[in-house]
Amino acid sequence: MDPVSSSAQGRRGYRRRARFAVAGPGMAPREREMTVGALYADWMRLLTTQGLRGRPIAASTAANYRKNWHRHIAPRWSSTPVDQVHWRDVGEWIAGLQAGSRGQSGNNTRRRVALMFIRLMRHSVYLELLPENPATDATGRAGYVPRAPVEKRRIYLSMPELQALAGQCAPWTDLIMLAGTTGLRWGEITALQARDFRSTPEGWLLDVLRSWTEGDTGAPSPNTKNGGTRTVPVPDKVAAMVLGVRPPEGLLFRSPGRSGVPGGRLHHSNFAARVLRPGAAGAGLDPAPTFHDLRHTAVSLILHSTKDVKLAQRIAGHSSAQLTLDTYAELFEQTLFTASRALNGLIE
Known part of the structure; x- marks a missing residue:
């Protein structure tokens, strides 16, 4: 038998941690009727307790994920079964993503949301709920993700x-x-x-x-x-x-207070x-x-x-x-x- 590659070992370790996070010890993982909302809850539980590399994600990263979920992803996908997600539908959704009453979201927002959704749906593959990531095409690509912005030049003051x-x-x-x-x-x-x-x-x-x-x-x-x-x-x-x-x-450092009351x-x-x-x-x-x-x-x-x-x-x-x-x-x-x-x- 060929030796198991380190990447394969990593995937197996991820599956063990993910299954424990989803189902708990001694329980079988949930079947594919799991909704995207339930998948998100399990994914976030794993990220914030064990992490993908043995360390939980930063609190700021978790806060950004939650904001993107509640503001952009949940309204469209929360109740959708994971096996009914298709990359073409995801592409149309990202292209028309709205920023509340302010109109269409900018490229940076759509890129962040798209990449988060791809990572979220990859979780369904590692849980063996689906054979491949439904947010990407057959080649594993996602052409709907906006290009990365040109990095702003850093300013170094004397x-x-x-x-x-x-x-x-x-x-x-x-x-x-x-x-x-x-x-x-x-x-x-x-x-x-x-x-x-x-x-x-x-x-x-x-x-x-x-x-x-x-x-x-x-x-x-x-x-x-x-x-x-x-x-x-x-x-x-x-x-x-x-x-x-x-x-x-x-x-x-506090915001200015009013009427003698310290600011927050x-x-x-x-x-x-x-x-x-x-x-x-x-x-x-x-x-x-x-x-x-x-x-x-x-x-x-x-x-x-x-x-x-x-x-x-x-x-x-x-x-x-x-x-x-x-x-x-x-x-x-x-x-x-x-x-x-x-x-x-x-x-x-």
């Missing part, structure tokens, strides 16, 4: 540019400086509390312990995007800037429209950086000042240094000849 932007974003100067020097994501920085800062003999550290995800209405999730926590260094001047003006208890969670769309974009215009930054560009800025400043990839990985919260190298390859291209110039200076 320290003077970061300070100019922060100055124009008052009274959120400290938030901008903290984001641009620590690389925290929006959900992480808006979930911070004063107790997350730690003073050490060498300087300030910041424990990144929790994060908001889209749709959160209660407390933030007790982990970050990658399901873990991390500790990052904070410049002393930035730590003093934050702790000198922010409340000692509760959320550090900051929302990204409001902050970008009312603070960040006007601040960028005031600082003469064109194109205007997004909040995520402040994360790129932090990694860039760390790499240029220390040349330490492992520290940049820690700042970014990446699972490996290789991911950091791949994500920020363009920064390393800018310093391609740094080593040769340094050696050249040693030659007499």
Whole structure:
């Protein structure tokens, strides 16, 4: 007998985990009359408890899946039996996907929904409910998926540019400086509390312990995007800037309150429209950086000042240094000849 390939082993392992998630131990998997709605519930249970590779998906990914399901997929497919899904019907549905009262959804939304639906229906194959994915044609392709958008060019601010932007974003100067020097994501920085800062003999550290995800209405999730926590260094001047003006208890950064009542969670769309974009215009930054560009800025400043990839990985919260190298390859291209110039200076 031919040895089993690693991909086949992976599929078998997936089936074992999926069957357990669907039926529970000692029970047979459900038959093909399962509806897409029931399939979705089982798929999400697997993703959020065991995951496909032994680790649950990030809370932000789960939140996006739920949003796409309730807003776009469930109205059309929830009650449809899985064996009545056909890729031509899926293609027509994606092409005419509507965004509520605002008309047709954009390419990015239709692409995200289409790819999620394909992954969802692949679950029926791994459960052996269907012989092949009904959301793809006989060749395994899905020509109805819109093309991937051209990736927006990242913006890396210099320290003077970061300070100019922060100055124009008052009274959120400290938030901008903290984001641009620590690389925290929006959900992480808006979930911070004063107790997350730690003073050490060498300087300030910041424990990144929790994060908001889209749709959160209660407390933030007790982990970050990658399901873990991390500790990052904070410049002393930035730590003093934050702790000198922010409340000692509760959320550090809150929306403006009314009539003496403290505000609640900051929302990204409001902050970008009312603070960040006007601040960028005031600082003469064109194109205007997004909040995520402040994360790129932090990694860039760390790499240029220390040349330490492992520290940049820690700042970014990446699972490996290789991911950091791949994500920020363009920064390393800018310093391609740094080593040769340094050696050249040693030659007499």
